[in-house]
Amino acid sequence: xxxxxxxxxxxxxxxxxxxxxxxxxxxxxxxxxxxxxxxxxxxxxxxxxxxxxxxxxxxxxxxxxxxxxxxxxxxxxxxxxxxxxxxxxxxxxxxxxxxxxxxxxxxxxxxxxxxxxxxxxxxxxxxxxxxxxxxxxxxxxxxxxxxxxxxxxxxxxxxxxxxxxxxxxxxxxxxxxxxxxxxxxxxxxxxxxxxxxxxxxxxxxxxxxxxxxxxxxxxxxxxxxxxxxxxxxxxxxxxxxxxxxxxxxxxxxxxxxxxxxxxxxxxxxxxxxxxxxxxxxxxxxxxxxxxxxxxxxxxxxxxxxxxxxxxxxxxxxxxxxxxxxxxxxxxxxxxxxxxxxxxxxxxxxxxxxxxxxxxxxxxxxxxxxxxxxxxxxxxxxxxxxxxxxxxxxxxxxxxxxxxxxxxxxxxxxxxxxxxxxxxxxxxxxxxxxxxxxxxxxxxxxxxxxxxxxxxxxxxxxxxxxxxxxxxxxxxxxxxxxxxxxxxxxxxxxxxxxxxxxxxxxxxxxxxxxxxxxxxxxxxxxxxxxxxxxxxxx
Amino acid sequence: xxxxxxxxxxxxxxxxxxxxxxxxxxxxxxxxxxxxxxxxxxxxxxxxxxxxxxxxxxxxxxxxxxxxxxxxxxxxxxxxxxxxxxxxxxxxxxxxxxxxxxxxxxxxxxxxxxxxxxxxxxxxxxxxxxxxxxxxxxxxxxxxxxxxxxxxxxxxxxxxxxxxxxxxxxxxxxxxxxxxxxxxxxxxxxxxxxxxxxxxxxx
Numbered sequence: 001x002x003x004x005x006x007x008x009x010x011x012x013x014x015x016x017x018x019x020x021x022x023x024x025x026x027x028x029x030x031x032x033x034x035x036x037x038x039x040x041x042x043x044x045x046x047x048x049x050x051x052x053x054x055x056x057x058x059x060x061x062x063x064x065x066x067x068x069x070x071x072x073x074x075x076x077x078x079x080x081x082x083x084x085x086x087x088x089x090x091x092x093x094x095x096x097x098x099x100x101x102x103x104x105x106x107x108x109x110x111x112x113x114x115x116x117x118x119x120x121x122x123x124x125x126x127x128x129x130x131x132x133x134x135x136x137x138x139x140x141x142x143x144x145x146x147x148x149x150x151x152x153x154x155x156x157x158x159x160x161x162x163x164x165x166x167x168x169x170x171x172x173x174x175x176x177x178x179x180x181x182x183x184x185x186x187x188x189x190x191x192x193x194x195x196x197x198x199x200x201x202x203x204x205x206x207x208x209x210x211x212x213x214x215x216x217x218x219x220x221x222x223x224x225x226x227x228x229x230x231x232x233x234x235x236x237x238x239x240x241x242x243x244x245x246x247x248x249x250x251x252x253x254x255x256x257x258x259x260x261x262x263x264x265x266x267x268x269x270x271x272x273x274x275x276x277x278x279x280x281x282x283x284x285x286x287x288x289x290x291x292x293x294x295x296x297x298x299x300x301x302x303x304x305x306x307x308x309x310x311x312x313x314x315x316x317x318x319x320x321x322x323x324x325x326x327x328x329x330x331x332x333x334x335x336x337x338x339x340x341x342x343x344x345x346x347x348x349x350x351x352x353x354x355x356x357x358x359x360x361x362x363x364x365x366x367x368x369x370x371x372x373x374x375x376x377x378x379x380x381x382x383x384x385x386x387x388x389x390x391x392x393x394x395x396x397x398x399x400x401x402x403x404x405x406x407x408x409x410x411x412x413x414x415x416x417x418x419x420x421x422x423x424x425x426x427x428x429x430x431x432x433x434x435x436x437x438x439x440x441x442x443x444x445x446x447x448x449x450x451x452x453x454x455x456x457x458x459x460x461x462x463x464x465x466x467x468x469x470x471x472x473x474x475x476x477x478x479x480x481x482x483x484x485x486x487x488x489x490x491x492x493x494x495x496x497x498x499x500x501x502x503x504x505x506x507x508x509x510x511x512x513x514x515x516x517x518x519x520x521x522x523x524x525x526x527x528x529x530x531x532x533x534x535x536x537x
Numbered sequence: 538x539x540x541x542x543x544x545x546x547x548x549x550x551x552x553x554x555x556x557x558x559x560x561x562x563x564x565x566x567x568x569x570x571x572x573x574x575x576x577x578x579x580x581x582x583x584x585x586x587x588x589x590x591x592x593x594x595x596x597x598x599x600x601x602x603x604x605x606x607x608x609x610x611x612x613x614x615x616x617x618x619x620x621x622x623x624x625x626x627x628x629x630x631x632x633x634x635x636x637x638x639x640x641x642x643x644x645x646x647x648x649x650x651x652x653x654x655x656x657x658x659x660x661x662x663x664x665x666x667x668x669x670x671x672x673x674x675x676x677x678x679x680x681x682x683x684x685x686x687x688x689x690x691x692x693x694x695x696x697x698x699x700x701x702x703x704x705x706x707x708x709x710x711x712x713x714x715x716x717x718x719x720x721x722x723x724x725x726x727x728x729x730x731x732x733x734x735x736x737x738x739x740x
Contacts, residue, residue, distance in 0.1 A: 287582070289677040479578035483570055498687040499578050500570045502695055507572070510700035517704045521711040528715075531631040 033232035036187060044183040049181030056148075057120050059182045061134045071133035073244035079118045080129060080136070082106070084267035086249050088365045093251050096125060098336040099317065099371050102201040103383050105419040108443040111155030112423040116196040120156045126448070141192050142185040144420050147176050149195070153423075189228060191216050193235040197420075206308035209355060222308045240271045248272030249250055254391070255296065255364035256397050274298070279305040294495060296362070296399045300477040303469050304354045305402060308469070311339050315350035316406035318420070319457035322347075322434035327444040330434075343423070345431045347407075356504055357400030357466050361491055363389035368461070374415050380407070381385045381459040383419075391494025398492060401433050411438060413452035433480045456499020543645055543731045548608070551599045552726060558592040559702065561585075566699050589669055598663070611646055614657045619648035630715065641735055653705070661701045668695035 032102075042152040043049055048062045063070045074080050077374035082095040090189045095106045095113070097341050106113035107125040114122040122129045130136065139148045139158060150157040151173065162172045198204060198213050206213030212525035224230040224240070239248045247270035257273035260280045271277060274297040281289040291300075306312040323344055325331050341445055365388040369375070375382055389396030421442035428442035436455065444451035482489045483499035490500070544552070565585040568575050576584070603609040621637040627647070629637070638647035646654060671678070671691045679685070717721035726732035 159600065293676070300729055323539070431680055479582070480574075483569075483571075483578040484574070496687070496692055498582075498692060499569055501692075502696070503689075506693055506700075507698055513700060514703055514707070517707045519708060525711065525714075530632070535633055 004104065006100075010210075011324045033228065033230070033286040034237055036234075039078055039186060040082055040484070043185050046183070046216070049179065049182040051182070053178040053182065055120070055160065055176060056137065056139055056176075057134045060120075060136055060138050060319045062182065063138045063185075064133050065135075067138075068438065070138070070244065071136040072267055074136045075129075076243045076251075077118075077242075077392070079244075079246065082117070082129075084249070086251055086365075086367075088252065089367045090514050091368060093368055098368050099384065099417050099419060100410055101404055101460045102313075103205060103420070104408065105371065105423050105445070105447060108446045109423040110419045114151055114155045115150050116150045116199075117246070118155050123155045125167065126446070139181055140195060141188045143181050143192065143417060144186040144189065145181050146191060147508065148181050149176065156467050167409075179446045185521040187234065188236050189234050194241075194454050196499065203315060205306060206313045207404075208464055209305040209312040209352075209470075210302065211260075212306070212308060212310035212312065214310050215468065218308060218469075219399040221471050222470050222476060225470060226468075238271045238276070240269060244270075250465060251366050253362070253364035253366070253399075255362050255399060256395055274301075284326065294397055296397045298465075298470070299357075299398050300466050300481075301469070301473070302357070302400055303481075304356055304472070304473060304479050305400075305466050305469055306353045306355050307471075309353070311337070311351035312402065313349055313351045314350070314352040314355065314402075314403070315403065316346070316408075317457075318346070318409060319407045320434065321345060321430065324434065326386060344434060354404065356401035359398050359400055359492055360387055360463070361391055361393070361396045361494065362387045362399040362401075362494070363393050363396040365389070369417065371417055371447070373417075375410060375417065375458070377412075377415050377458060381461045382410075382417075384460050384462040387463050387465075398489065398495075400466040404462040404464060405459070407457040407459050409436070409455050410458045411450075411452050413457050414450060416449070419447050419449065421446060456534060538732045538734060540544070540640055541733050541735060542729050543640075543725050543733070544729045545727065547598075547602055547727060549729055551595060551602070554595055555592065555599075558588045558595065561588040562592065563699065563703055563706070568678070569698055570699075585596070586673065592662060593666065596666075611644065612651055614651050614655055617648065617650050618620065619652070622647045622649045626712075640731075640733055640734070652729065657705055658711055660707060661698055664698040665702065668698060676724045 007191075018469050020075070040230045046062075046066075048065060049059075053062075059073070078084050078094060083097065086096040092451055099105045103109060103113070109127050114125065117129065118140060119129050119135045120137060121135055137150070140150055149158055151163065152165065158176050158177050159173055160268050162174055165171060165173050183441055194213060194216055196210070196212050197208070199206070200211070200214065201207030205214075214263065218227045220227040220230045231237075236246070239246050242444055258276035258280065259267045261278075261452065262269055262271055262276045274282075278297070280292060285486055320342070323331055323342075331342060332340070332344075333342035334380060335341040335351070337351070337353070340349055341351075342348050359467065367386045367388065369384050369386070374513045384393045387399075387401070409420060410416065411418050412436055418440050420430055421428055421439045425443075426431065426444075427433060428435075428438045430439035433439075437453070440451055441453070442451075478497070479487070481487070482497055485500065487497060487500040489495075489497060495501075562585060565576065565581045565588065566579040567573065569578065569585055575581075590609050618638060625634060628634075636647075640647070668691050671682075671686070672688070672695055675688050675691070713719075713722050713726075
C-alpha cells in the first residue's frame with residue numbers, strides 16, 4: 001500500500017513538473033515573426049496581367065510596362081551577367097568563368113545550367129545573355145503561387161507543353177498558368193531563391209550543404225531565422241537588395257563585419273552578416289563576446305550542416321563514371337542510407353547529413369583555380385578555390401566550411417583543369433555516350449579552351465562557406481567542443497586554445513616534478529614508519 | 538610549557554579558506570588545462586574565475602593584516618639554524634633526534650618554513666596572480682602588451698606556476714604531519730593554541 005501511494009505521488013509530482021515546465025516554456029518570450037508591409041498594388045486588378053500569355057517572356061513585357069527600370073536593374077546584376085570582377089584578387093569570376101568540382105563549367109552545359117539564369121533563352125554562353133528587356137525572368141523571383149518552375153533543360157523557360165521530368169520517371173510537368181501567376185506576384189520568399197540556390201550542383205542540397213529545400217519551411221531547430229515558428233525570414237530580410245542587386249557574396253565574404261548593427265543613415269544597409277542585426281557583442285556572457293575577434297558567429301552557431309533531412313554531396317569521383325551493366329545499361333547504386341552512391345553518368349558519390357564543418361582562417365577573399373591556370377599536378381589534392389586569411393591577419397576569423405572533395409578530369413600535357421560537356425542531347429555529351437575523350441573534346445570546342453587529347457583525373461577540394469541553418473542559441477556549440485583534447489579546431493594553427501593547446505614539455509616536466517615530490521614524500525614517510533618501529537622494538 | 542595562542546582567528550580563517558580556494562583552483566585549473574575532464578569546460582572556467590576573485594580579495598585582506606599586525610616579520614628569512622633544520626628533516630627525524638627549532642609566538646616558523654612561505658608569497662603567488670589576470674583579461678590587453686606578449690606565453694607561465702603551487706602543497710601537507718605526533722602541528726592551525734615554552738598569552 002505504501003509503495004502504491006509512493007508511485008502515485010511520484011506520478012503526480014511528475015505531472016506537476018511537466019505542467020510547470022510547459023507553463024514556463026509558454027511564458028518564455030517567443031520570437032516575433034518578421035512582418036512584411038502589405039503591398040500597395042493588387043496585381044490581380046491589372047488588366048494587362050489577364051493574359052493570355054504565350055510565353056513567360058510575354059509576362060515580363062507586361063511587367064516592365066509599369067516597372068520601367070526593373071529589367072535594366074536586373075541586367076546590371078551578377079544574377080544576370082554571371083560575371084564578377086573580384087576587387088581583391090582581380091580575377092573575373094562568376095558562373096560564366098569559374099570551374100567547380102561538381103559538373104565543371106556552366107558554359108559547356110547549357111541549356112541545362114542556364115535554366116537557372118534569371119532570364120530566358122541564353123542558349124549560347126559564348127555570347128552574352130539576350131539583350132531584350134523581355135528576356136528578364138521576373139517570375140522566378142516574384143511568383144508566390146509556387147506553380148512557376150523553370151524547366152531544367154529549356155535555358156530558363158518553363159515548359160509550355162506537358163513534359164516528362166526527370167527523364168524516364170513517367171512524371172509529367174504541366175505548363176504553368178501564367179495569368180494566375182502574373183496576377184499573384186509579390187515579394188520574394190524562401191522558395192523563390194531556393195528554386196535555384198537550393199538545387200545547385202544538379203539536385204536538392206547537392207552543392208552548398210547549408211542550403212536545401214528543407215529551408216522552405218524549416219523547424220526552429222534547423223533555422224531559427226527562417227522558421228515560420230521563429231523569425232519567418234525571407235532570404236531578402238538579410239540579403240537586402242538595392243535596385244534588384246542582392247547583398248552578400250560568396251566570392252568576397254564579409255568575414256568580419258565591424259560596422260555592427262546597421263542603422264539607416266549611418267551604415268550601408270546591407271544586412272547580409274550576423275552583426276548587421278546582432279551587433280559586435282551580442283552575448284550576455286562577456287567571455288563569449290571575447291571570442292568574436294577570432295571566431296565567426298557561424299563557427300559556434302552552425303554546429304553542423306545538412307541537418308534538415310536533405311543530404312549534401314561530400315565526395316564526387318568523376319573518374320569512375322561510364323561503367324555500364326552487362327546489358328550495356330547505366331547503373332544506379334544507393335548506399336545504406338538510401339543516398340545515391342553511383343551513377344554511370346556521374347561516377348561515385350558520398351553524401352552526408354548532419355556534417356561537421358571543416359574549419360579554417362578566412363578573411364573573406366576567395367581565389368579560384370581558373371580553367372587556364374597551370375596546376376601543380378604532382379601534389380594533389382588540388383584546390384579549386386583557395387580561401388585567404390590566417391591567424392595573424394586581423395581581418396580573418398575562423399569560419400566553418402563544407403569541404404567538397406572528389407576527382408575531376410585534367411589535361412596531363414597542358415596541366416590544366418578540363419571542362420566536361422556532360423549535358424546535351426547531342427552525340428558528344430558524357431551523359432549520352434559515356435565517352436570521356438569525346439565529352440572533353442566537345443567541351444574544349446564549346447569553351448574555346450585547348451585540350452591536348454590526353455587526360456587523367458586529379459583529386460580536388462573546394463571550400464563552401466557555411467552560414468545558413470542557424471539553430472536557436474541553445475543548440476550552439478558548447479565550450480568543450482573546441483576547448484578539449486579532441487577539439488573541433490584541432491590543427492587550426494596560430495591560436496592558443498585553453499584546454500586544447502598545451503606545451504607538451506611543460507606538462508612532462510611539471511608532472512615529473514609533481515611525481516618526484518610525491519615519491520619523495522612517500523619514501524620519507526615510509527622511512528619514518530620503519531625507523532619508528534625499529535625504535536619501538 | 539603552556540598553552541599559547543599561536544594562530545589568531547583571522548590567520549586561521551585566512552589559512553583554511555586559502556586552502557579551500559587553492560584546492561578548487563588546482564582542480565578546476567588542471568581541468569581547464571586539459572589534464573583531465575571532471576567538469577564541463579564552461580563550468581570549470583566559471584568556478585575557476587569565482588575562486589580566483591575570492592582568493593584575490595582574501596589576499597588583499599591578508600596583506601592588510603600582515604602589515605597592520607607586523608606579522609610580516611614572521612617571514613623574514615634567516616640562515617641561523619637553517620642547516621640544522623634541513624639536517625633534521627633529512628636525518629634527525631629518523632634517528633629520533635629532537636626538532637632543533639624552538640617555536641615562539643614571535644618566531645613561529647622555522648628558518649626552512651620562512652623560506653618556503655616567503656617563496657610562496659613573493660614568487661609563486663604573484664606570478665599566478667599576474668599571469669591569471671592577464672589570462673582573464675586577454676581580450677582587453679592594451680596595444681603595447683599585445684605586441685610584447687601572447688596568450689600562449691601567459692598560459693605557459695600560469696600553468697608552470699600552478700605546478701609549483703601543487704608541489705608546494707604536497708610538501709606542505711606532508712610536512713604538517715611531522716610534529717611530535719601526526720596531528721600535533723595541524724591541531725593548532727584549527728584551534729589556534731599550542732603548548733610552547735613561553736608564558737601563556739592573553740588573548
